[in-house]
Amino acid sequence: MQRLPVYLRCLESLPPGQSRVSSDELAALAGVTSAKVRKDLSYLGSYGVRGVGYEVEHLKFQIGLELGLERDWSVVIVGIGNLGSALASYAGFIERRFRIVGLFDRDPRKYGMQVGDLIVEPMERLRAVVVEREALIGMITTPASAAQSVAQELADAGIRSILNFAPGVIQSPEGVDLRRVDLSTELQVLSFYLRRNGG
Amino acid sequence: MQRLPVYLRCLESLPPGQSRVSSDELAALAGVTSAKVRKDLSYLGSYGVRGVGYEVEHLKFQIGLELGLERDWSVVIVGIGNLGSALASYAGFIERRFRIVGLFDRDPRKYGMQVGDLIVEPMERLRAVVVEREALIGMITTPASAAQSVAQELADAGIRSILNFAPGVIQSPEGVDLRRVDLSTELQVLSFYLRRNGG
DNA sequence: GCCTGTGAAGGCATTCACAGCA
């Protein structure tokens, strides 16, 4: 369920003293209806108490469990330009137990460059690092033209899930789960509605 | 419709010589069904030719029109850390006619810093820049703790749409359209399916 | 009384299937 991370974020934004939430309250924070919240949460099991609400800490724990937050995930990044570097040192990943364990680039001038507490390595090292550090997730932050071949290299190295930040559509290698984050598209959606409402 | 940008990207990935596409072909590239493609495109008007397919260039143009790609959009960024800097010089925005026209931060040590061809300015300059350069869109790349107040400041300055990259949920100021890009959530979705499939 | 859990109803998006046109 795609809304669970949102609920988790909402729960975290609650004042530390608050030990209970109602579905109404959560719904208002998350920007959805209370019925949706209740139905979503009921899939995790019946953790709410009728007439009272949900216990904040318990709910956080259960959502975390559902999302796989109880373990670390190792992640490699290919394409250490501006965006790749930013993601490499993005604090939000650590907090969600995603650990960046390898940085790769095709440009020899970047080899040895330090980003955060990692060193940029050549693509030839990809497989060794993926195996050794047990990475299952890869992020692509190369230019669009390189993304497809990098995806294949990641797959060959043993990566099972890819998050692609390169603009452009690429085909998912066999047996690999692929998601895109298209930054321009996000802005496009905004501009679309802006125009519609007379921007 | 959220899939139009994807179709556009697919059309752009076609070899330059190709002047026509069928809904089947586009569907395969975009990872959807051909019926969906046809229904989506039929909302733009009937630009396909039965028995032949769609004219690539014409379709690109029509989708671009629908998405508002015929004009420039001015964008400001608040929070010039790693991510903010990366977005400030992200080439993909220019290509989609999003022009970054202002960089802002609360940290005086960042004032005057050059990023791309812009200079980081204090928040006090926000309103002036927004008005002068006619920005309607703002991106928030601050830490989570600052995001809510920055959103309000953007709204007060005249920004109508906000893209929030800060982790955590914030409430949309009155009259402002708010979207979130939660990088950790994207990874969480991947790890969720990884675990489900025995990762 | 209050708030959750959940069947039932409703609405929206997807898919089907085929008529229509090149």
Added chain:
DNA sequence: TGCTGTGAATGCCTTCACAGGC
């Protein structure tokens, strides 16, 4: 024959509404 455009059917997600506990 090939492929689009589109009503009809399907299925899924959301919303409603209320019974059931605290």
